[in-house]
Amino acid sequence: MTAGTRASKESVDGPANQDEGALQSGHRGRPSSGVESTAVRGASRRRLPIIASISRLIDVEIDGKTVRAPEGSTILDACAGLGVDTPTLCYSESLAPVNACRVCVVEVEGSRVLVPACSRRVEKGMVVSTDSDRVRHSRRMVLELLGSSVDMSLAGPDVARWNEVYEVDAQRYGPPAPASAAGERDRRRPGHHEAPDGLTAANVAQPVKIDDELYIRDYSRCILCYKCTQACGEDAQNTFAISVAGRGFDATIATEYDAPLTDSACVYCGNCIGVCPTGALMPKSEYDMRQDGTWDESKQTTTRTVCTFCGVGCNLDLHVQDNKIVRVDSPKDHDVTHGNLCIKGRFGYSHVHPAFPGD
Amino acid sequence: MDLRLSSATATDAERSAVDALLGLPDTRWEGGDREDAADARIARTGAVQRARRTELLPVLHAVQKAIGWVSWGALNYVSLRLTVPPAEAYGVASFYAMLSTEPQAGRVIHVCDDVACRIAGAGAITDALRTQLGEHPSPSGACTFLDSPCLGLCERAPAVLVQRTGLDADLAIAPASPGHVPGLLAAGLSAPDYPEPVESIPQAAGPDRDKLRLLRRIGVVDPTSLAAYREAGGYAALDRAMDIGTQALRDEVTASKLMGRGGAAFPTGRKWSAVAEQSAQPHYLVCNADESEPGTFKDRVLMEGDPFALIEAMTIAAYATGCSYGYLYIRGEYPLATARLAAAIHQVREAGLLGGTDILGRGFCFDIELRRGAGAYICGEETALINSIEGFRGEPRNKPPFPVAVGLFAKPTVINNVETLLNVLDIVVDGGESYAAVGTPDSTGTKLFCLSGYVKMPGVYEVPFGATLRELLDLAGGITGSKRLQAIMLGGAAGTFVTEDALDTSLTFEGTREIGASLGSGVIFVLDDTVDLLDTLTRIAAFFRDESCGQCVPCRVGTVRQEEALVRLGRPSANGARGDDKALLADLAGVMSNASICGLGHTAATALSSALKAGLLDNAFQRADAVRTGAAGAKSATTSAEEER
Structure with a gap:
């Protein structure tokens, strides 16, 4: 271009x-010192030193x-x-x-x-x-x-x-505009689109993706903020199960070939859920309760505790409703984990609950 | 990196395509056999493996070429070979229009339906293809077709590009016609005799031949022979550059006041000095040949007609800025230019003027790698281009830091456009002062313009800065069609529409700025008053919607809303009121130009805004309203007739 x-x-x-804003020959002025560590995507991007x-x-x-x-x-x-x-x-x-x-x-x-x-x-x-x-x-x-x-x-x-x-x-x-069929947005060809009729506003509405019992992906809510890909990638988990795919308005967050999460590199740490700002990524437990109409934040308490699974010492925020854990997060300002957890810390809480009703 | 791959495996043909480029894998870490016991104890990881990612786009190209699409199994093998997570490799593969992540026919006919080709009859070609192949050709068939953004052959519009699987090279045909369709679909499609680039330079056949500077060798010196180039004085500039030394060389370029010709008009001397002064090593040189601005074809003509000059100019730029490696990133839709450059680089390397040798005995080593884009306008943005070379999605980076400090592989990087670099040859030979004597004080040298649309002799024209639009039109033989000018698209789809009253504007950086326009990439696309300008602008709106990378909200969603609003504007309105949508377009133009990350978003509304401001669409709106009134009148007549009955 x-x-x-x-x-x-x-x-x-x-x-x-x-x-x-400059293109092609576009730099103006000299970059000041210390700018190397700002966001440069690709090989050169590195986080700021913690100290x-x-x-x-x-x-x-x-x-x-x-x-x-x-x-x-x-x-x-x-x-x-x-x-x-x-x-x-x-x-x-x-x-x-x-x-x-x-x-x-x-x-x-x-x-x-x-x-x-x-x-x-x-x-x-x-x-x-x-x-x-x-x-x-x-x-x-x-x-x-x-x-x-x-x-x-x-x-x-x-x-x-x-x-x-x-x-x-x-x-x-x-x-x-009406919602897209499941998977349709994932198959759009870059550089091509159907001409609009101007009567409705194009949007990203589409069915929710539910691949397992741990978390759901509702890309109708996705603003493409890149946070989940960063959390999955080099800013936290280094798993790289998801990436931005496609181009322009048809860009999506996707696994390769839109594979179900269970067939992808996903390790279910759920760190993408922890950073999602719009509820596009959500624990299945929360999603189910929202669907049932039983999710009620006014009835919830949050208890901060330490994860019991290993010796790292990750902090957990347990969201509890009706004496049941309904969601687990980790505080972003915690200096051990910076909001990150593993599959056990985030999803491994069912043993807390009675296995059978009435136990 | 511990890759987790799905069970999809590559076919033998897919592996061969990858191995032909990368060599055979030597361990199972790279997809080799699992039999070597030592493999179990050795890990191929770390920075060395990650650095292989830069091969990603060339390897995907190779798979696309050999197989016709990039399958899941092939992608897994590529990921393994290059230590790239498959999700990220897929993110890259699905970014480019010339790569397919779904099975498709082996021959893809890209029909340019962009601004110049659509007024030259591109629609008839698509119609003929549709008649033959149906609306949605089967992926298992032999041929399919797609609309394409500008193919950079506007002087011979309409154009088609045939992307072929297997050993046959891609080929471009222009001008094309529905009569070509049977041949395009026939089994034994042979490469056309490409017209020589000099045919795209009308001045070469006229009295101005001796005044040409950048274009002077085209049509005179054989573009396939290094010996011919050297005989015509080639490599004298590099010799002199090395005589005077790097500092004096940069001083000459600064004294020439050469400004970048890619669109942003940044002083080349300052850019070179900024890179030369960086202590970080190594420095990289990138030649931006991803010419994709609709209506632009000057770099293509230069590369097809004078490839050795570009290589020499890159070598001089590398010498001046301390680069030992350079990338020449050419758009994927230029088969002839790519072939000529590849052959030229090979010859130059054989002659010891490139590669790991001591160039001209001055203790300087430099080599060039030719990289092909894969159908993404955004990769002409310099930081998107850098990401594309690195093997990432072609998304622009935020600036600062600028590439001069943190560019390719996070190292100081010079990026220059093809035309900019070619100017350096004369600056070195004649001296900067003498170069600056041509043109105006603030816009020095000569400039190439791409004339297309309704002019008698479309093509590339070279004039000293300061010529007026009217003079350019006269050079090109004047307006054809109805001979009445409706508008000129100046600078490209990211440029502005100007009318009759701008004809005496001096075509300089400062002159165009005065009228709120820009030279852009030198596009002068002429529309007579029979052209449906609303259709042209709708195509431009669709272009930006398609070519936005999708990274930032203003551009990703703004270009969609802009296209929708323009479609609404073209509809019949109840009372001629279009205030809401015009206000909406103005709001969109505001956020895109102010808050987008890169120049694509900044300029995505410029053409439309300028056309609305100049009232160029008013006629189209009136016609639309007249249709409605007419239809309403007819309808009410019918109703009353029915009532009478």
């Missing part, structure tokens, strides 16, 4: 003027206020320090940022396009706006585009709040 990105002459000088080196504090201006942020931290970190509410969907503190959802974008003076707060490092003298018209517009549109194509009903209270804050109207793209 040799698309026509315009190089504006004013934006080619100075370290704060890096423009992420950070001592870093200088640098001054950054955010919405007119000056904030001191450690060199190497992100705009998102700096915003959090100021108490600025920044929407995020594909970001997780336990994963390398992929900045794919673009809902966290902010305006940086000197940059032609908006930049993702979750991955862009602060630089000395950076001037950031988090609430300009452009920022609000882009955030609203990202939420609308997702809202009109994906079932976001289990995306949590934060998303519901942002939908209000940014006055999201996902209905204006028309009524949703």
Whole structure:
């Protein structure tokens, strides 16, 4: 592709003027030091060291206020320090940022396009706006585009709040198109699609994939945030059972040839469930209760305990309803596991429950 | 990496196709026999094994070529050979339009239905194929057909590309017609006599022949002979470059004020210096020959007609920036250019001017690997191209860091377009100052333009920067068809539509910027007033929807919503009101240009926005409304007639 990105002459000088939109001959300005560890997909992507080196504090201006942020931290970190509410969907503190959802974008003076707060490092003298018209517009549109194509009903209270804050109207793209048949979206050919009729809004609705008794995949709810592939891949489990397949709007999260999970490399650690932000991946126990209408978070308690299976010492959050464990998570901020578990910790709890009713 | 593979196994033919490229596996870790006892005690893992992933796309190409599709068993074997998890290998295989993950007929006829070909009768070819093969040809049949985005043969539109399984090379036919269809489907389809590239350069036959610089050797020097190239002065530039040394070489390029010709117009000298100064080693050179912008074919003509010049220019660039290895990434749809470059690289290597030898006795080693794309426009974006070479999905990376610092294999990388590199030869021979004397102060040198559509002599034209659109049209013999200009698509599908009042715009980086347009990749696609512009724009909207990589939300969903809204706009409206959908399109343009990761999303709405802004679709809207009024009138007449009865 040799698309026509315009190089504006004013934006080619100075370290704060890096423009992420350039094609082909597209770098502008010199990358600052320390940027190597930001999200670069492929061979070069590595997570930040857990023990950070001592870093200088640098001054950054955010919405007119000056904030001191450690060199190497992100705009998102700096915003959090100021108490600025920044929407995020594909970001997780336990994963390398992929900045794919673009809902966290902010305006940086000197940059032609908006930049993702979750991955862009602060630089000395950076001037950031988090609430300009452009920022609000882009955030609203990202939420609308997702809202009109994906079932976001289990995306949590934060998303519901942002939908209000940014006055999201996902209905204006028309009524949703009928759901695809099972497996149809997995077989679409890259570079080809049926011409739309404009009467309905294309979406990712499709039947739920249930391959086993441990967890389900409801890709009607998938926003392609890449978190599950990262958790399955080099950010946590190193199993690589799933990947993004296909292209464009027809891209999906898939095993090879859309094989059932039971025939894939999946080891059922469930770490993908732990990072899924929209309920697309869910323990079968939770899914069944939701289908039966018995899932009731107001009746649930959460108990933090230590997993009893081995000596690693993973922390568990046991979600209990009606004196039964209905779901197990691990706290993301725990310094042993960073939210990750294995099949036993996450799914191996049925021995706690009586084997027969009445026992 | 501990791979877990399904039980699907490769057939002997599939294994042979892979082994022909990679050599036989020497342990069971790579899919060899399980008989060697030592294997049980040796693990082939770690960085060395993972580094083999860069072979992924070439191996998938090899399987596709030999078998006609990439089966599960073949994918498992490829995964094993390269230590790539099968799910990720599938993610890559399913990313490219020229690879199939389902069984399909052995011969795939890709019919270009993009902007230039569709006004030149591509539809009739598809219709003829449909008549012969049916709507959905059987995968077990001999032939099938698919619509294709721009094949880069716009000067001879309409074009088809025949992708063939087995030993036969892919071939391109342009201009094609329904009359070709029986031949395309016949068993013994033979390679066409390709027109020589000089036929795509109308200036070569005219009085301007002596003014050509980048194009001067095409049609004069045999593109298949290194000896002919050297006789015509080839490799004098490399000799001089090595005489003056790397620093002076970069200074010359900086002094020339050469700007990248791929679309982003970044100063080449600054890019080279940025890479040369990086302490990380090794440095890599990449030539971006993934020319896929609809309406663009200049790089194809250069590569077909002057392949040795590109190789020499790459060698100079590598010398200037301290690279010992370079990749030439050419789009998968260019069979003739690929064959000529492969042959040229072989000859140059044999002559000791590439490879592990001491080039020209100056203690410098450099080699080039030719890589083919597989049908993905996005891979022309430099960081997507890097991911594609590395064996990952062709998804753009976030910038910064920029490739000059963290590029291919996370090392400093120079990426230049074909045309940009070819300019370097004259800069080295004539000096940067002298090069900069041509053109305007801010846009130096000459520029190639791709003229197609309704012009008398479509083709590649070379003019000094500063020529106007009108002058280009005159050079090409003026507008044909109705002879009345409707619009010009300037810069490509990612460019802008301009009208009559832009004809005196100076075609420079600064001149086009002034009118809110860009040179892009040098596309000048001319539409007379008989062309249905709504149809053209609908094709462009479909193009971006198809070619979006799907990584970021603004582009992945935005391009879908843009196509839907445009279809609605073209419908008859009740009262001529189209405000909602126009507002929606403006909103989509905003988020795509502001918040997408890469240039594809940033420019996916540009053409449509410019056409709406210029009112170019108003006629189409009125026609649509007239149809509705007419239909409503007819209907009410019928109703009243029935009532009378």
